[in-house]
Amino acid sequence: MDIIVLLKQVPSTESIIQIAEDGRSVKTGDVNWVINPYDEFAVEEALRIREKQGGTVTLVSVGTAKAVEAIRTALAMGADKAVLVNDPATAACDGLGIARILSTVIQTLPFDLIIAGQRAVDDENFLVGAAVAEFLNIPFMSLVIKQEISEGKIQCHRTIEGGTALVESPLPALFTTQRGLNEPRYASLPGVMKAKKKPLETRTLADLGLEAPASRVRVVAMKLPEKRKAAKIIDAATPRAKAAELVRILHEEAKAI
Amino acid sequence: MSQDILAVAEYADGVFRKVSFEVLSQGRRMADTLGGKLVAVVLGEGVQDAANQLAAYGADNILVAEHAELKNYLTENHTRVVAEIIRKASPAFVLMGATTQGKDLGAALSARLDAPLATDCISLRFDNKSLTITRPMYGGKVLADVVMESSPGIITLRPNAFAVAAASGAGRIESWPVALDTPRTFCLGRQMEAAGRIELTEADVVVSGGRGMGGNDFSVLETLASEMGGAVGASRSAVDEGWRPVSDQVGQTGKVVSPNVYIACGISGAIQHFAGMQTSKVIVAINKDPEAPIFSKADFGIVGNLFEIVPMITEEIKKLKGN
Ligand SMILES: Cc1cc2nc3c(=O)[nH]c(=O)nc-3n(C[C@H](O)[C@H](O)[C@H](O)COP(=O)(O)OP(=O)(O)OC[C@H]3O[C@@H](n4cnc5c(N)ncnc54)[C@H](O)[C@@H]3O)c2cc1C
Ligand SMILES: Nc1ncnc2c1ncn2[C@@H]1O[C@H](COP(=O)(O)O)[C@@H](O)[C@H]1O
Numbered sequence: 001m002d003i004i005v006l007l008k009q010v011p012s013t014e015s016i017i018q019i020a021e022d023g024r025s026v027k028t029g030d031v032n033w034v035i036n037p038y039d040e041f042a043v044e045e046a047l048r049i050r051e052k053q054g055g056t057v058t059l060v061s062v063g064t065a066k067a068v069e070a071i072r073t074a075l076a077m078g079a080d081k082a083v084l085v086n087d088p089a090t091a092a093c094d095g096l097g098i099a100r101i102l103s104t105v106i107q108t109l110p111f112d113l114i115i116a117g118q119r120a121v122d123d124e125n126f127l128v129g130a131a132v133a134e135f136l137n138i139p140f141m142s143l144v145i146k147q148e149i150s151e152g153k154i155q156c157h158r159t160i161e162g163g164t165a166l167v168e169s170p171l172p173a174l175f176t177t178q179r180g181l182n183e184p185r186y187a188s189l190p191g192v193m194k195a196k197k198k199p200l201e202t203r204t205l206a207d208l209g210l211e212a213p214a215s216r217v218r219v220v221a222m223k224l225p226e227k228r229k230a231a232k233i234i235d236a237a238t239p240r241a242k243a244a245e246l247v248r249i250l251h252e253e254a255k256a257i
Numbered sequence: 258m259s260q261d262i263l264a265v266a267e268y269a270d271g272v273f274r275k276v277s278f279e280v281l282s283q284g285r286r287m288a289d290t291l292g293g294k295l296v297a298v299v300l301g302e303g304v305q306d307a308a309n310q311l312a313a314y315g316a317d318n319i320l321v322a323e324h325a326e327l328k329n330y331l332t333e334n335h336t337r338v339v340a341e342i343i344r345k346a347s348p349a350f351v352l353m354g355a356t357t358q359g360k361d362l363g364a365a366l367s368a369r370l371d372a373p374l375a376t377d378c379i380s381l382r383f384d385n386k387s388l389t390i391t392r393p394m395y396g397g398k399v400l401a402d403v404v405m406e407s408s409p410g411i412i413t414l415r416p417n418a419f420a421v422a423a424a425s426g427a428g429r430i431e432s433w434p435v436a437l438d439t440p441r442t443f444c445l446g447r448q449m450e451a452a453g454r455i456e457l458t459e460a461d462v463v464v465s466g467g468r469g470m471g472g473n474d475f476s477v478l479e480t481l482a483s484e485m486g487g488a489v490g491a492s493r494s495a496v497d498e499g500w501r502p503v504s505d506q507v508g509q510t511g512k513v514v515s516p517n518v519y520i521a522c523g524i525s526g527a528i529q530h531f532a533g534m535q536t537s538k539v540i541v542a543i544n545k546d547p548e549a550p551i552f553s554k555a556d557f558g559i560v561g562n563l564f565e566i567v568p569m570i571t572e573e574i575k576k577l578k579g580n
Contacts, residue, residue, distance in 0.1 A: 011395065013396060013509050013510075013528065013529045013532070014528060014529075016398075017395045017398040017399055019399065024401075026395065026399060037510055038510075094373070095367075095374065096367065096368065096371065096373075096374075099368065121395070121396055121509060121510075122394065122395055123394055124376070124377065124392070124393065124394050124395075124396075125364075125374070125376060126360045126361075126363075126364055126376045126377070127364045127367060127368075127374055127376070129364075130332070130361065130364035130365045130367075130368055131364065131367065131368035133365075133368075134365060134368035134369055135368065139332075139333065139441045139442045140332050140333075140365065141332070141442070142332070142357075142360075142361045142364075143357055143361075145503065155445070158357075159357055159504065160330070160357050160358070160447070161269070161274070161356055161357055161358075161456045161458070161459075162449055162450055162454060162456050163447055163448050163449035163450050163504075164447065164448050165329060165330070165444055165446070165447045165448075166444070166445040166446050166447070166448070167331065167442055167443065167444055167445065168442065168443050168445055169441055169442040169443075170441060178503075179503055179506065179510045179511065180503035180504075214406075215406065216371070216372070216373035216405065216406050216407055217373045217374065217375060217403050217404075217405055217406070218403060218404050218405075218406060219401050219402070219403050220389065220402050220403065220404050221401070221402040222394075222399050222400070222401050222402070223399070223400050223402075224398070224399065224400070225393075225397065225398075225399075225400050225535065228535070228540070228553075228554045228555070228556070230552060230553045230554075231540075231542060231551075231552045231553070231554075231555040231556055231557055231558035232556065232557050232558070233547075233552065233557075233558045233559070233560060234557060234558065234559050239561055239562075239565050239566055239569055240569050242559050242561065242566065242569075243559070243566055243569035243570045243572070243573050244569075244573050246541065246557060246559060246570060246573075247570060247573040247574055247576075247577055249557060250518060250539065250541070250557075251577055254518075254538075254539045254556070254557075256517045256518045256538060256539045257462070257485065257517070257518060257574070257577075
């Protein structure tokens with residue numbers, strides 16, 4: 001089973017995000033970069049499938065030279081090899097543009113299965129997985145918490161409102177991850193050593209015969225959400241009086257209930 | 258391109274999801290601004306009778322796509338049908354709820370039609386007929402204004418973020434002929450949690466518990482939630498402890514909720530938790546630690562033991578309702 005994982009490097013969820021001078025991007029200087037958490041689930045699931053069925057796990061990423069760190073981490077977890085598209089022209093791409101580039105790379109690789117994150121926790125587009133599946137014309141299943149593969153077919157348990165749906169498709173297919181799928185392993189020390197020698201190819205758009213895809217969605221401004229003020233701490237003599245005062249405020253002042 | 262708005266309503270288990278009415282209402286406002294029609298789309302099996310409800314939110318036309326294979330959502334089938342409708346109707350914008358279905362369908366449509374997508378949007382504004390869309394990024398740490406460079410623009414709306422408004426539309430029902438090629442994907446079944454549960458993302462009130470619950474007995478929260486007509490959520494710690502299912506998790510790697518009232522019980526207020534509930538209208542925190550970070554982000558706080566306070570809140574709500 002040849003598995004491709006779409007992997008993006010993003011600011012860690014603990015990072016404090018500040019807006020850059022241009023007013024429509026974020027400052028990246030002090031940010032701590034990590035593998036997108038949903039892509040970490042994807043790497044883990046790919047490794048588990050390979051452990052059962054044999055095969056290869058290839059990482060494909062569009063990013064800057066910095067993204068090599070995230071790729072090496074995933075190689076240290078156990079992935080076999082990686083392709084990084086590093087080209088300044090990709091900075092202006094929207095999700096569809098990134099998906100076109102990823103699809104072009106994937107078309108040069110053998111694959112039975114592609115796993116992506118449901119969303120990247122920076123742009124939160126929920127788009128790239130679906131778009132890669134569409135461009136490659138393969139079945140797509142999102143928000144998967146459990147999967148089984150047998151005889152050229154995959155069954156995915158997908159999260160839906162209030163439950164799960166079981167969907168079956170032939171391979172090759174692409175699915176995206178949901179929390180609950182697995183607990184990603186940590187990279188071991190020997191893993192980290194081995195990762196240094198694993199193949200990592202870097203390509204530019206010209207290498208792929210592509211021009212930067214036009215962007216259909218443009219960020220024109222970014223702002224920080226209004227800071228919530230510290231809570232009004234409800235002060236009263238007894239717990240009972242505090243509870244009563246809260247309900248009164250919610251009803252009479254906030255008119256929320 | 259027309260100036261019409263296409264609004265995809267979501268019908269599940271015999272009812273429209275609440276967000277469908279939010280989507281229709283927002284669609285009506287946009288159609289009025291642009292001077293176009295509001296066209297509602299309903300897909301499913303046995304949806305014909307329910308479809309006319311959508312006129313009450315201002316739908317001029319209602320396209321009904323009836324087919325047994327559309328009963329359970331499948332990206333493949335829904336995308337095929339809605340893409341055909343969009344090609345024919347050529348709307349300026351296509352709206353749907355940012356549900357698990359809407360986010361999936363929106364993305365697939367965007368790729369199929371090479372159309373711009375903005376997902377999980379929290380506000381939309383027109384400036385001289387050009388639309389600016391606000392959507393959270395970086396787990397809600399940033400609000401981005403985005404514009405679309407081509408049409409149709411596909412927009413999914415965060416549940417509970419847009420007002421519902423009654424409006425009378427002509428509601429002309431037309432059936433849309435459904436032709437599905439040999440499909441590749443099949444829905445083999447669904448497993449639903451207890452019936453009658455209010456979906457977390459649609460609830461007006463969410464009462465969440467964290468590590469401070471100390472175990473899997475969430476009954477004090479369940480009683481309060483049911484008294485307030487709400488749903489119970491959880492922090493990731495409570496999920497990791499195995500006290501609650503993953504589907505209850507609120508936060509950056511869980512669900513995003515925007516209820517009228519969010520009550521955080523025994524939750525410290527980590528940035529990843531906040532990402533999932535910060536657009537709630539009123540946030541209440543109950544925590545025994547006066548220094549807990551949640552108090553710097555909530556609207557109202559009670560310092561105390563949740564096992565003592567929460568049942569008392571339930572009783573006070575009962576009293577209020579009794580009056
Ligand atoms: C990549 C990543 C993604 C994450 N995603 C999420 C996410 O989606 N959602 C999420 O919630 N977290 C997420 N987290 C985890 C997050 O960082 C916190 O660890 C988590 O939210 C803490 O949960 P908690 O507040 O329940 O527990 P704690 O931080 O342990 O807080 C428990 C609180 O309960 C209070 N308490 C204890 N007993 C009582 C009592 N009897 N009465 C009243 N108060 C009491 C304590 O004072 C304390 O403040 C993520 C972390 C990472 C790294
Ligand atoms: N630049 C990228 N490189 C590789 N994979 C990506 C990239 N951007 C997005 N993806 C993949 O697509 C998923 C969804 O991302 P998004 O549509 O940006 O929310 C991510 O979890 C990744 O698996």
